[in-house]
Amino acid sequence: MRIPFVDLTGQHVPLRTEIDAAVARVIDAGCFIGGSEVAAFEEEFATALDVPHAVSVASGTDALVVALRALGVGPGDDVITTPVSFVASAQAIVRVGARPIFADVDAFDWNLSPAAVASALSDYVRAPDGTLRAVDGRRLAAILVVHIFGAPADVELLASIAAEQRIFLIEDAAQAFGATVRGASVGGFGDAGCFSLFPTKTLGAMGDGGVVVTRDSQAAERMRRLRSHGANASAGNEVYEQVGYNSRLDALQASVLRVKLPHAEAWNEERRALADGYRERLRGVPGLSLQQCPRDQVSRVFHQFVVRGTRRFSAHARLRDAGIETREYYLKPLNEQVALAGLSRVPRPLPCAESVCGDLLALPIFPGLTHEMVKRVADEIAAICTSET
Numbered sequence: 001m002r003i004p005f006v007d008l009t010g011q012h013v014p015l016r017t018e019i020d021a022a023v024a025r026v027i028d029a030g031c032f033i034g035g036s037e038v039a040a041f042e043e044e045f046a047t048a049l050d051v052p053h054a055v056s057v058a059s060g061t062d063a064l065v066v067a068l069r070a071l072g073v074g075p076g077d078d079v080i081t082t083p084v085s086f087v088a089s090a091q092a093i094v095r096v097g098a099r100p101i102f103a104d105v106d107a108f109d110w111n112l113s114p115a116a117v118a119s120a121l122s123d124y125v126r127a128p129d130g131t132l133r134a135v136d137g138r139r140l141a142a143i144l145v146v147h148i149f150g151a152p153a154d155v156e157l158l159a160s161i162a163a164e165q166r167i168f169l170i171e172d173a174a175q176a177f178g179a180t181v182r183g184a185s186v187g188g189f190g191d192a193g194c195f196s197l198f199p200t201k202t203l204g205a206m207g208d209g210g211v212v213v214t215r216d217s218q219a220a221e222r223m224r225r226l227r228s229h230g231a232n233a234s235a236g237n238e239v240y241e242q243v244g245y246n247s248r249l250d251a252l253q254a255s256v257l258r259v260k261l262p263h264a265e266a267w268n269e270e271r272r273a274l275a276d277g278y279r280e281r282l283r284g285v286p287g288l289s290l291q292q293c294p295r296d297q298v299s300r301v302f303h304q305f306v307v308r309g310t311r312r313f314s315a316h317a318r319l320r321d322a323g324i325e326t327r328e329y330y331l332k333p334l335n336e337q338v339a340l341a342g343l344s345r346v347p348r349p350l351p352c353a354e355s356v357c358g359d360l361l362a363l364p365i366f367p368g369l370t371h372e373m374v375k376r377v378a379d380e381i382a383a384i385c386t387s388e389t
């Protein structure tokens with residue numbers, strides 16, 4: 001029995017008739033960019049998250065870029081962020097002309113550590129204009145937190161730190177659609193929350209897509225302008241007051257997402273049940289540890305189920321030989337990526353990030369994966385780890 005890392009047919013086959021009808025509706029209407037499908041999807045997405053504004057864009061990466069720009073983050077600014085993420089989180093900061101400042105993660109949940117953020121903050125002092133400035137004059141503009149693998153970071157604490165310091169909190173919730181803290185959806189705690197609709201995400205399109213959510217109606221308006229070349233529609237046709245992007249979710253994707261959105265919670269429940277199966281079987285396996293999510297009333301999602309263990313390399317290869325596909329996320333902390341060298345700063349050592357990265361293995365988890373398959377993957381891993389102790 002071959003077990004793929006991800007298989008989307010479990011989501012799409014049961015909905016195929018509805019998806020076909022939605023696509024046909026868009027083709028018949030002949031409106032492919034913007035229009036009622038996109039507007040309806042944005043409204044439904046905002047309702048699902050219980051936030052007032054959802055602005056769709058062309059990808060999760062663009063969601064971060066548009067959010068940062070809309071909040072006025074740009075050249076001369078610093079943004080404190082995590083080194084344990086997909087490269088897009090830090091690249092977005094660089095793309096708006098700002099500089100990522102990497103602070104360490106916590107050892108238990110692999111998310112940005114509020115204590116490390118507090119320590120990074122001590123490098124800045126309050127200037128007469130009320131901003132936080134480093135000795136070289138750079139402004140500290142924001143904290144960009146990532147909910148890695150679907151486990152919420154401590155957004156309540158980070159939001160209060162950001163508010164106290166009068167800087168922005170931006171949530172990279174690309175991997176966390178459906179996760180909640182005290183019943184409130186992640187993405188809604190910061191000044192902006194950014195989601196990826198990449199097909200494998202917990203809510204995925206049939207191509208690229210992204211959404212920014214915000215409670216700030218003026219920021220939402222700036223996001224809408226930025227995604228469409230900086231056009232200020234309310235000032236009349238062809239009025240461009242800033243340089244923006246062509247970054248729109250297209251109507252075909254919106255129509256498919258509208259079919260999928262009502263099923264996302266059930267799919268997340270299915271992923272949680274599969275994760276329970278992994279956790280039960282992997283408990284106590286020598287050399288292996290799991291991502292923890294210990295805070296009260298936190299309901300995570302499992303975009304990925306990731307194990308940490310020093311025997312990852314041989315486990316990856318041996319699982320492949322057994323017909324089980326896994327992925328190595330993340331091989332190095334972002335500060336070690338060549339693309340970010342010279343464009344970011346590491347003010348303090350990152351021992352947790354360095355020890356976590358390179359030691360992680362993501363296991364198959366997706367709607368449609370069976371408990372029998374989970375058992376097989378877990379048993380193989382347990383056998384590998386036990387044989388190598």
Ligand SMILES: Cc1ncc(COP(=O)(O)O)c(C=O)c1O
Nearest residue numbers: 059060061086088174196197198
């Ligand atoms: C944490 C994180 N941020 C941002 C992104 C970028 O999203 P997209 O691929 O939709 O541009 C991803 C996508 O994998 C991600 O995992």
